[in-house]
Every structure is written in structure tokens, then in C-alpha cells.
Amino acid sequence: MTDRLAIIAGTGDLPHRIAASNPGALFVTIKGVEVAAPDGHELVEASYEKLGALFKSMRGAGVARVVFAGKVDRPKLNPLRMDRVTLGLFPRVKAVLGKGDDALLRLVAEVFEEQGFQVVAATDVAQGLSLDATVIGRTPSDQDRRDADRAWSILNTLVPEDLAQGAVVAGGQCLGIETIQGTDALLRFVSESPEHLKLGARGVFVKRSKPGQDQRMDIPTIGPATVEAVAKAGLGGIVIPAGDVIVMEQDEVVRLIEEHDLFLDVRGATP
Amino acid sequence: MTDRLAIIAGTGDLPHRIAASNPGALFVTIKGVEVAAPDGHELVEASYEKLGALFKSMRGAGVARVVFAGKVDRPKLNPLRMDRVTLGLFPRVKAVLGKGDDALLRLVAEVFEEQGFQVVAATDVAQGLSLDATVIGRTPSDQDRRDADRAWSILNTLVPEDLAQGAVVAGGQCLGIETIQGTDALLRFVSESPEHLKLGARGVFVKRSKPGQDQRMDIPTIGPATVEAVAKAGLGGIVIPAGDVIVMEQDEVVRLIEEHDLFLDVRGATP
Structure with missing residues (x-):
């Protein structure tokens, strides 16, 4: 057969x-x-x-x-x-x-x-579409980690509502929660926000699949355009869970992460 | 004294x-x-x-x-x-x-x-800053009520995160959650969303204070500009809890609600 x-x-x-x-x-x-x-x-x-x-x-x-x-x-x-x-x-x-x-x-x-x-x-x-746990680019600061943890926590809170593949937090303040319009719209919205709202932090974009999401039909995906949008929004880095998000054109992603002095934190265990 | x-x-x-x-x-x-x-x-x-x-x-x-x-x-x-x-x-x-x-x-x-x-x-x-339970403008449809209920539910879910005075839902889909940028930014974001995401519904904006918020220092407020922004975003109405939100220039708010064929649903008991 x-x-x-x-x-x-x-x-x-x-x-x-x-x-x-x-x-x-x-x-x-x-x-x-x-x-x-x-x-x-x-x-x-x-x-x-x-x-x-x-x-x-x-x-x-x-x-x-x-x-x-x-x-x-x-x-x-x-x-x-x-x-x-x-x-x-x-x-x-x-x-x-x-x-x-x-x-x-x-x-x-x-x-x-x-x-x-x-x-x-x-x-x-296809092998190698997602990444194993690693950090690419600069080392996240303590503030970056705290901001990423808060974004995770917000995403976890929204699980019962079957909402939100992504969130942006800077200086502890939430600058955006991804809704049906998707990542590009979220990052554009964040890029238009007054800088002072970040309270001096750079800010972090967390992206992951919704628990229970059908991975056969819709896997969250980032790529070079995501990295550019994160840089344009003035953020400091991206956090994704290992094995959960497709990373397209990985060589180019790595190059852009380094060029813009960002980090891509692929987390092995996530809260 | x-x-x-x-x-x-x-x-x-x-x-x-x-x-x-x-x-x-x-x-x-x-x-x-x-x-x-x-x-x-x-x-x-x-x-x-x-x-x-x-x-x-x-x-x-x-x-x-x-x-x-x-x-x-x-x-x-x-x-x-x-x-x-x-x-x-x-x-x-x-x-x-x-x-x-x-x-x-x-x-x-x-x-x-x-x-x-x-x-x-x-x-x-000052008396009469907020409104008692009432509906101003057109009667909300069943779809409007379902959308408002979903927006409430999303806001309630976010209470532990001390997040979000407002949310927009249309056709059951969440089109936006208010973050630190405030209502104007949220409604501008929604107005830029493709119409087809609303699945044929008009959509509802729910605004309320965060439970535990210090009402002495920060009471959520709507006014004529909010109604104009809701109309511009193509939404069908606004829902607020009775006694919880300051409504400025109420005569003008009522006039604009009717002019744009919207509703303002001031809910007495909210889930």
C-alpha cells in the first residue's frame, strides 16, 4: 500500500x-x-x-x-x-x-x-521546521525575562477563551494581545504606540500555539518578516516554545536577529 | 470645620x-x-x-x-x-x-x-456622571448580545492579570483587547481590520473598570469621541455597566448614538 x-x-x-x-x-x-x-x-x-x-x-x-x-x-x-x-x-x-x-x-x-x-x-x-531549546542573538536581560514571563502568563490566562497566539509586554506593561487579525497587525499596532509606555524596557513578543489548537491545520509560524516587524516595533526579542512554532528561512532569521541586536529565546520548558 | x-x-x-x-x-x-x-x-x-x-x-x-x-x-x-x-x-x-x-x-x-x-x-x-441601566438607540440584536457576553467573558478572564478596560467582539470573534494604549488606540486598530473578520456581524465594544481599580483616581470615561470612534470602526454598539463608567456630554452622546444607528446598552447586572 x-x-x-x-x-x-x-x-x-x-x-x-x-x-x-x-x-x-x-x-x-x-x-x-x-x-x-x-x-x-x-x-x-x-x-x-x-x-x-x-x-x-x-x-x-x-x-x-x-x-x-x-x-x-x-x-x-x-x-x-x-x-x-x-x-x-x-x-x-x-x-x-x-x-x-x-x-x-x-x-x-x-x-x-x-x-x-x-x-x-x-x-x-519535514524535519527542522521548528527549533529545539536555544537562545539566538543577544542574551535576554532580567527585564526581558520578566516581560516574557508576564506575556506567557497573559496567554495562559486566555486559554479558556481559546484566544491569543501572541502577546507583547514591555516594562511589565502589556502593549498588545494577538486577536484574529494576526501577528503582523499586532506588531504594527505596537510599533505605533508611544515609546514612553514601555517604561524604559525594550519589550518582548511571545508567540506560541493555543493549547488544543489543531497542529495539523494551523501551526504558528515566524520568519524573517516577523523579525523585521519586531525590530520595527522597537522590541528587544522574541520568545517561542521549543518544537511548537515553525521558523521559516532559519539562516535569514538568525542573521536578522543578530543584525537588529535582538534575541530569539526558544524555551524548552514553559510555565 | x-x-x-x-x-x-x-x-x-x-x-x-x-x-x-x-x-x-x-x-x-x-x-x-x-x-x-x-x-x-x-x-x-x-x-x-x-x-x-x-x-x-x-x-x-x-x-x-x-x-x-x-x-x-x-x-x-x-x-x-x-x-x-x-x-x-x-x-x-x-x-x-x-x-x-x-x-x-x-x-x-x-x-x-x-x-x-x-x-x-x-x-x-457630581451627580449624573454615570448612567443607570437603560438602552439608548436601537435595540441590540441577539448577535449583539452574544458578542457583548463574549467580550465580558474575555474581560473577566483577564481580571487576575489586572488587564483590559475594554474589548471588541464581532460575530463571536475577538477583534481587540484594550491594553495600556487605551480606548482610542483599540478602536483605531479595530477600524483598520478587514471587514470579513466580523463574519457578517456589526460588533460590540464593551467598556468597564477593572475590578479593584481605584475609582477615585481613574474612572473609565466615554463621550462623543468614543461614539464617533465606535461608528468609524463599523461597530454596532457600546455596552457599559450601570454606575461604573462616566459618560461625558450625555445629550451629544445620545444624539450620536441615534445618528449612527448604534446602541448604548447600560447593563444593570453584568456577568
């Missing part, structure tokens, strides 16, 4: 990272999602409205496992273009559309599993 | 509202804080560096009670200009400067009490 992998590709570098680790994988692009096809991979172009056709091609290509990788915006769906399979799923899709991205992603995973495909996490099919 | 009131005036209309209710009050302006003197009140101009002089004038004027009203930015203090009393307090001020505005405000209240003045809340010396 085959265990061939299909990579359902969103934007960003992650689909290509996974393709590089899985030379035999089928590479699936979605109509309207801008992603370049990697060399040497069998390709399928899918559309949200024709899932029946996608499942058929994947079965024909001997696919047993599926990984979702990269970013995808919420699609505008046109029921008139749907094939029979998609139409059959439409009521379930409609029922979760008002419930947030997590619910929609859970449904997508469920549907692929029902069709006999095993949904796996990006970290299961 | 006299119970004369002194109004320590920050910016905004609140100091004048209190002066109007207290014709005999001493009106204290602070150097560098822009506030017009009201007609018919004895005036004192104070400076942060000369607190000894301020305490002396207040005693000389027969002041027994003090109310802090209006907004004041963190001052830049110049130790060279300080009088003996301020210099004596300087180590205590320095010790709390890194601890956030709440700690600084608590110290200010403490110092005035030590000097024999009773610090009172704005709501204790």
Missing part, C-alpha cells in the same frame, strides 16, 4: 520546504491562491468548488496522506460552480462559516479524513 | 462638570496641562515640582477634600526645580515609575491622604 503525500499549497515558503523533503509528493495548488509550482513534482490544480474532482485525482495518484501548508484566505464560494461532492458538503460548510477560522479548518480536516485521507502536520513530514 | 473641595484639573470637560456642581471649590491647574479656568472659582496654579507650595495653598484655602478629574500625561520631572516636599517624595515616585500608571496613581492618592486631604471620586462630588 502506498503512503503517498499530497501537499495542499497555500502561499509562502512552507509548501516548498515540505516538497523538498518529500520528492514523491503530489503538489496541489488551489485556483486563486498564488503559489509557484516546485520543480520535479506531479501537479494538480484544484478548486474549492470541485472537491469531488480533487479527491478523485488524489486517489488516482495513490495519495494516502495530506498536509495543508502555507496561508490561504477565506474563499468566496460560488454554489453554481460546485460539483456534486462540494454541493453535498455545502450545508456543513455554511454552518461553520460564522464560527471562526478554527471551526472551518476543523471541518476541512474532517472532510478529508472522511474521504479516507490521513491529515498530517507539516512538522510530521 | 470646612469640607471645601479642591479640583485637580486635567484636560477634558470633567473638571468643569465637577466645578459646576461645586461652586465653592478651589480649581487647581497644573503647569503644562492645558485646561481653561472656569468662571467664578478661586484658582491655584500648581506644578509637579512644587507640591509643598500646593499643599500650603490648599490648606490656606480651607481645602479638606480633593478630587482628581480629567486626563493628565505622565510628567517629565526636573529634580533641580523641586521644593523640599517634592524632593522628599521623589524616591517613592521613582520607585513606582517603572510599575505602570495604576501604581503611580495609587501613590499620588496616598501622598494627598498623608497630607491630610481626603481623596474622593468624581462620581461622589
